[in-house]
Each structure stands twice: as C-alpha cells, then as structure tokens.
Amino acid sequence: MSDNAHAPAAPGAEPSNAHGHAAHDDKFYIRIWGILLVLLVVSVIGPELGIRVVTLITAFGIAIVKAYLVLKNFMHIGVEKKYVAYLLITMVALMVLMVGGVGPDVLRHDGHRWSNVAAKKTVEEGLKAGGGHDAHGGEHKAGEKPAEPAPAH
Amino acid sequence: MIEHYVDSASTFSGDIDNVILVILASVGFWFILAEVVFFWLILKFRAKPGVKAQYISGEKPHEKKWVTIPHYATLVFDVAIIIMAIKVWHDVKINLPEPDSTVRVIAQQWAWTFVHPGPDNKLDTPDDIQMVDELHVQENKTYHFELTSRDVLHSFSVPVFRLKQDAIPGRIIKGWFKATQTGQYDIQCTEICGIGHGIMPARIIIENEAQHRVWNTTNAPKLAEVAPTTPPTSAGGMP
Amino acid sequence: MPTGRLAVWWLIASEIVIFGGVLGSYIMHRLGHPEWANQSVHTNTWAGAFNTFVLLTSSLSAVLAHNAASRGDGKRAAKLLWATIGGGAVFLVVKSFEWTNEIQHGYTITSNTFWSFYYTAAGLHGLHVIAGMIVMMFVAADAAKNKELQRVENAGLYWHFVDLVWIFLFPLLYIAK
C-alpha cells in the first residue's frame, strides 16, 4: 500500500510544527484561566452598576478580551500560519458586512418612504406591558434570582 | 423599445424605457463585438495539418492590453449605465413629488383592495371608495400610494407605468405615479403569494377628469353629509 | 499544517458564519426592540455566569490535555479530556434546569421573539456542546491507548471555539438587560 501513503506535503506547506506551540507548561494555562475568571467576574458585576457605557464596556468589551485570550493562548492562533487568523477575521468581517447591509431594513423601523408599523406596534405594546407577559413574569427580577438555580429544584 | 410592446402611460415610464434602450445599445455593442471576434477566431484558427499553435503566455504587457483595454472600456460603460439608472431610480423610488391625491393599496391572498379617497380627496373619511381588483385614477394627476399587505408578500406591479413595488405585511410603503393617458390596463401581483398567485389580476382604469368625477360621485358611499358640490379633485391637480 | 488541524480551522470558519447569522439577526432585532429589555431581565444571569465559568474551566482542561498529548502522555490527556466532557455535562445540566425553570414560568420559545432567539441561539450552541462531547469521547478512548494523539489538539480547538461562542452569547443573552 505504499502508493497510498501521502506524498509529502507540497512545498507551500511546511513540515508540521504542531508540537512547537505546546511550549508552555501547565501553570501558564492555569494563569490564563485565572485571568479569564477575573474578567468573567468583572463582566457580571459591571452591568450591575446600571450605567450604560459601563455595561457596554464590561459586557462586550470584556467578551472581546476574553475571546482574544482564548484564541491566543488556548487555540495558539499566534503560532498558527497567518492565513488562519486572516480567515477567521474575514468571516467575522463578512458578518459585519451582512449586519451593515441588512440593518437599514431590519434594525430600523422607519426608512425612506417606508415604515415598519408592525414592529413599532410591538415595541409600543411591549414597553407598555412592562415586565413579564404573564402573572409569573413580574415576580422575577434579575437581582432576586437565586445564585444557583439548578440545585434548588 | 418597450413602448412598442407595452403602452407607456406614466411620467416616468419613458425614462425607464430610455434606460433600457441605452443599456441595450451599450451591452448589445459589446455582445455583438465579442461574439464576432469569438466566431472569427474559431474560423481563423481551425487546426490545419502541420501548423503548430502559437505560444502566448498572455503575461506580457503588449498581450495583456487585449484584456486590459476592454476591461477599462467595460468600466466606462458601467459608470455611464449606473449614472442613468440611478437617476431614474431617484425619480421613481426616492423622490416623492407633492401628491394631488392618495390611494391605499392593500394586498391579500388573493385580491387587491383599493381605497380611493372619494369626492373629498381625503383618505379615512366616510366617503372613501373601496373597490376590489379595480383602481380608478385620473390622468395627469400625481398620486401617492400607500402599499401594504394583510398576509404574505405581494407585489404591486403596473406594467404600463413601469411601476413595481413589493407589499410587505406589517409595513407601509409609499410610492407615486402620474398617469399620462387614459385607458384600462392590467395590475399584476409579481411576487408569489400562494396557490392563487395566478388569479390575482386587477385592472387600473385611468380616466379623464370628467369621467373620474362621475365615477367618484356615483360610487361614493351614499352619505347625506357628502357635499356633491365640492369639486372632487383639487384644482391644483392639473399641471 | 497537519491536515486534521487545518480542517478544524476551516470548520470553525464555517461555524463562525452560522452563529454569525443567528447572532447578527438577534443583534439587529434587539437594537430595534427596546421592549425586549423587559423580557431579558427574566434570564438568569447567575446561571449564565456559572455556565461561563464551567466552559472556561473545561477549556482549560482541554488545553492541558493538548499539552499532555504533545508530551506523549496519552493517559493524562484522556483523563483531562474526560474532565472536559464532564464540564460539558455540567453545562448541559445547569442549562436544562435553567430552561425548565423558565418554561415553568411561561417563558417558552413562542412567548416572544426575544425568547425565540434565546432558545434558538443557546440551543444551537448546546447542540455544538453535545457534538463536541461525543467527538471527545472517541478521542479520549483512543488517547488512553496512546493512539491518534494529534486528535486531542483538534478536538480541543473545536471545544475552545464552542467556548468562544458562549463568551459572546453570555453578554448578549444574559447581561444586556
């Protein structure tokens, strides 16, 4: 079955350097994990302050930082060939492009010569109805939730 | 070109026909040129015994110009077409001239409801005239339409006006037209809307001022309050 | 680059656009519907935070498994992979209690489009968690016999991606009130 063995990878693809990136010892990863947990705590506490800017930064800014840490240190994207990073960035950029192209029609409810009356109606009714849509809904506000919902049942 | 097949009955239908004609001329030129060159090459370079093909990489500048020159020519033609097309698009879909009257167009599976403003020329008054599958408009008057749908997507298309706009449930979309000649024409639904999509024809009836007045008064809901002396159309409607 | 890892990267790339489609649609609706804030207060931030913690931890064990595998220590890699699978299981258990609680309070997938997005996005993610767990079971079984150790890294990569998606789902669904 020698004919079945793969030809060595083409010149473009260098020999595997897979083991190259596992140069860190376990402690390094535990440290990264510790940082991620600290960030998690910040991202939960930040929005509790109720300030919009702080919420945005702590919730979404930190999500991006966390994603970067995972990508860099757990997925070793820095050691990987450059095109992998470009590929992922391209995919995210395509999604931004999509949202950019769709937003004017879907995100907004008023446009040039059109008006999304149904959406405006649901917004209005939703705001009027306030919290839950049924009797139970009102009882549960975010802050009152038990910390560990699962074992409680 | 289109006007030979389908009457041109709105102020912008001629402009749209012109865009089509210009595109036809420019792409027709390129199409014919490319096909002529193509068939000429096939005829000229048929295999002949003992004659070897030429070795042309197409990477040298003097060879590449055969591709780059058409490339830039295409770009020039594209720009010209874009400018014309967007100009017409602005006239039809973006600018909204002051209306003389407004009609409401409601699509549903599988019929059109047209709400005419009636003799007082105002919508949502008791003398509104509702008609199914029949839209009555007056020539030389700028109409706005408010288009919506009750269930699924439909599309309000009046070929003689070169006008087409999808109706979306939950949205009100505005547009305009101004008829330039009288007559009776098809209104189509051009977005598939279920099994009755093929049986959703309506008619647009374009009338002159006198006919339209008669139609307005005879069809308006018989209400005591309606003052027949009020001119059914505002005088400013005539340009 | 080794073929397996290359394929995982391409798989991740194509998954980005799948989740991008759901999340992009959600973000557009969310920004256009301020009233959804009244619905999202009923999501359980603490359950979400705990699940984030679980997934981050399982990512840690996945990367430690990779480290062990690259040292050639298949036994340890397998153990750590099983720990990762356990993390996934905890995640799913928490999630199921959370959902049960919400459904009991009347917040079902049809009660509002916010909840439709909530269940769809988290459900799609949950399916990926399950898929990752199944893949890792096979990889762990092989790794314990010191076979196919390169797959430990590939499975780990995929798992980190699942973690990444959750990192974004968490603020989008739980924190933005």
Add this chain to the structure above:
Amino acid sequence: MSTAAHAEQDHAHGHAHHDEGFIKKYLWSTDHKMIAMQYLFTGMAMALIGGFTVYAFRMQLAFPGMSVPGYGRVTATDYNALVTTHGSVMIFWVAMPVLIAALGNYLIPLMIGCDDMVFPRLNRLSYQLFLISSIVLIASFYVPGGAFGGAWTSYPPLSAKAEYSLTGLGSSMWLLAVALEFAAFLLGGINFVTTVMNSRAPGMKMFDVPIVVWMIIIASILFMASVGPLIAGAVMLLFDQQIGTGFFDPAKGGDPVLWQHLFWFFGHPEVYVVLLPAMGIVAEIITVFSRKKLFAYKTVLYTAIGTGVLSFFVWAHHQFIAGIDPRMANVFSVTTLLISIPVAEMVFVYIGTLYGGSIRLTTPMLWALSFIAEFLLGGVTGIFLGASGSDIYFHDTYFVIAHFHYTFFPIAFIGSFAAITYWFPKMFGKMMNETWGKVHFWGTIISFNFIFIPLFFLGARGDHRRIYDYRHFPDLMKAGMQDMRILATLALLVLLAFQVVFLVNFFYSLFKGAKAPANPWEANTLEWQAPSPPPHGNFPQGLPNVYRGPYEYSHPDRQADWWPQTEPEPTKS
C-alpha cells in the same frame, strides 16, 4: 503528526481495497472516484426530475388547462410546486452535485496528484447526507398537502405558515432537504480545501494548479463563507413553521425582509459557486483543444478571486423593489455593475486564448465554446437587472427567467456536458461516440436558444413569473404572446428529446464504447497520466512529480505540441 493522519486514511482504504462486495464497492465506498460517480449519477437522476417538472409546467403555460401527457391536469397548486421543485432541484441537486461535488471529487485528487481526498470517510458521509436530502425532497411530493410551492427563494410569511402556503409538511421537508444538502456540501468543501492545501504532488506550486481545481476551491470557500447565515435562517424558518415562533412574522416582532437578506446573502455568492467551476472546466477544455497556453493564467485566477470577493457585496440587487430602503439600492446597483468587470474579463481571457490556436472542434470543445457564446448573452442581460432603474420594470418578469437561464443553463448543463464528454474516457475508460455527441450538441444548443429568446420578449412585454394561466390577464394575451409561449414549449420538447440522445450515447459508450487510451486528448494535466479508468489509489506507477504549469501546449522548444506536467526537464547538454 501528518503520518498519523495518513494512517487514518490507510486504515480507511484498507477496507475498500480488498473486499469488492457490491455494497462496499458501489454504495459504501470511500474512494473519491466512486463518490464522484455517486454524485454524478444522483445529479443526473435529479436532472430527470427537474426536466420532468419543466415539461409539465411549460405544457400548462403553452396549452393552459390541457391534461399533460404523463402528468395530468396541472392545477395552480401543482404549478407552484412544479416551478419550486424545478428551481431548487436544478440548482441545489443538479448544478451543485455535478459541478462541484462530482467533478471536485473526481478531479481534485487526480489533478493535484494524490491518491484520495484527505478525509475519505467524511467524503462518504457528505454523499450520504446529500442522498438523504434528495430522498427527503422527493418524499415531500407524497405528503398530505403536497410539495412546497413557495418558489425556491421560499420567502416568508408564505413559507412560514401552513395557513398561507397550505403545504405545512411539504414546506418543512423542503427546508430540511435544503439544510441537509448544505451540510453535505460544507463537509465536502472542507475536504476539498484541505486536500488541495496539503496533498499536492511534489513540485506543484500554487500557479501549477489547474484552473478548474482553483475554481472549485474558490467556489467551496465562497459557499462556506456565505451559507452560514442561511443555515441559521433555515433553522429559524423551520421553528416558525413547526413550533410557531415569530422570527419572520411581523405581528410577533419578526421581519420577513430579514429572510430575504439571509437568503440572498447566500444566494448571490451561490451563483458564482456554480459559475466558477464551469468556467474552470471551460479553461481546461479550450486550452487542450486549441493547443494553446491559457491566456494570462494569473489574470484568470485574480478575476476569479475578485469575482468571489465582490459577490458578497451585491446580494440586495435581488431585492431592489422588495421593500428594502431605496437608498440602499444605489449602493448595490454600483457594486452589481462592478462585478460585471471581472466576469467580463474572464470571458475576454478565454476568447484571447483562442487567438493563434489550432482549434479542434471535438464534442467537448463545442460544448466549451458554446458555453462562452451563450454565457455572454446571460451576462450582458444581467446588466438590465443590476441597474436599479431598469430593474423596476424587469424584476420578476420572464426577462429575469431568460437571463438566469442563459447563465444557469450554460453553467449546469453546457458545463456538465463539456465536462462529461471531456473526462468520460478517464472516468470510464471508454470513448464516447463523437457523431452522436455532436448531434446531441446541435440539437440542444439550437433548441435551447429557441426556448429562451422568446422568453426575453415575453418578459419585455410584461409576462410576470410563476403564473400558471395567463388568460386572466388581458394585457398578456395580446396577439402573438401565446404563440411565443407555445414556441418556447415546443423548443423545450425538442431539447428534452435530444437529451435521450445523450443518455443513450452515455450508456452505450459506457458499456460498448471503444477502449480509451490513458491520454486520448494529449493533455498535460496529471489526471491523464493515470490509467483510464484510474485504479484505486490513482497512480499505480507511484505518485507523480510536477515540473511545470498545466498549460504548456505548443511550446516552441518542443517537437510535440504538449508537455505533460510530470515530464522532467530535459537535461541541458
């Protein structure tokens, strides 16, 4: 690490190699060539279904109300289901499997000089998913309510609610079938890309890869990058249908326009997903049969990449009048016309390749040339639709139908016929009959033009799409219009009849054809260095080395007018 990956592959081969039981050999194979055949024959079978549906509804259009022989009376419900099935089958179950899956699977390993795909079992899974998707689609015809009839674009709310479409189960099955099909091609695409990146023959550099392989790779990447949002959208729509969520229901805060965007964000790149492989096939064939180097290889490559990138910026031109904000139409109109430039350039390059050639009009060459000639018309008529101003009139008329059939017919059929007639000797080790091939060619091409030229005129006269009986529209029954519909239908019958010639030729040659040599066309690319048909493992003499690009025909230094990629450089004395 890479050896371990190969071990996995050898393991998979170990099974397929030795036992040659029918099931393992033909149904459960992991050999890329067998999977390609499975895709090819499934695609051909689905083409018969697509052809039958078009027969039934064109007959209804020409002779409304008649009982169509072999079908019966076409009701409005039937008509919608038929056009929907025709559209989705021809694109998703014929063009995609034949051009990308069958040819990609067959050609990629052979053309880059390796023994199989890097993930043979993934490949098998991809086909099986595809097969299931075909079965689900066909089964949807037999469920209560019948097959889905909301057009291949499946716009909600019509597709979302059974009360509107009246085909609750049919809609969901259609959607499920499409989603499965996407999953199959996602797996296949990942396989193609990794194979080409990692398994090229030694010496094969980036610019030594044949154009058709490049095109399939670019198409696979386009597919991968564009289909995600639609998969997400399909899940959402499925929930709308079956659970009652309101993602696309305006009354519940959803938005039907969102689906249109998700669909066309995929749908437009999809056009190029099938176009590019067909373009690649044409590049291979015209170089071989004009004995010419491809004119500006790198330009072709860059225009293909440019087309691919631009194709993500044009999607909303399908929605100009669909209720999107009219100002957005300006942006998309500009990008749409811009995309005409790389595509036109690609065609110019192909025409340029003919210059100075030694053209042999064999059947595959006829198909390849006719692709260029016909596709040109499809391309230029697209300008009418991409320019927002004229699209107002032409949108959703038969002009659109004629336009995209002038692109899709060359892509899906002319491209496939070119490929099948060209690679038939390699695939089956037999030569196809040239005379009958040419009869089929001329019959198909002439009748094809007689179908769609009338449709351009019908569209210009206002015929709108998906109408099962025009007698309800007085303006559309003016003198001559019905005659044109009848002409198109009669031409269609001729076209369908000529496909019998093809099928007979195909199967007769398959069993009784003359034995094919390894390289009947004297072509350079690697697949022709393998025996015809290639055995399992492809290259029994050992995997080839590559010394030069794929299009070194009529090199001035050589006596022979071809120079295989595998032939070592002559030692200079």
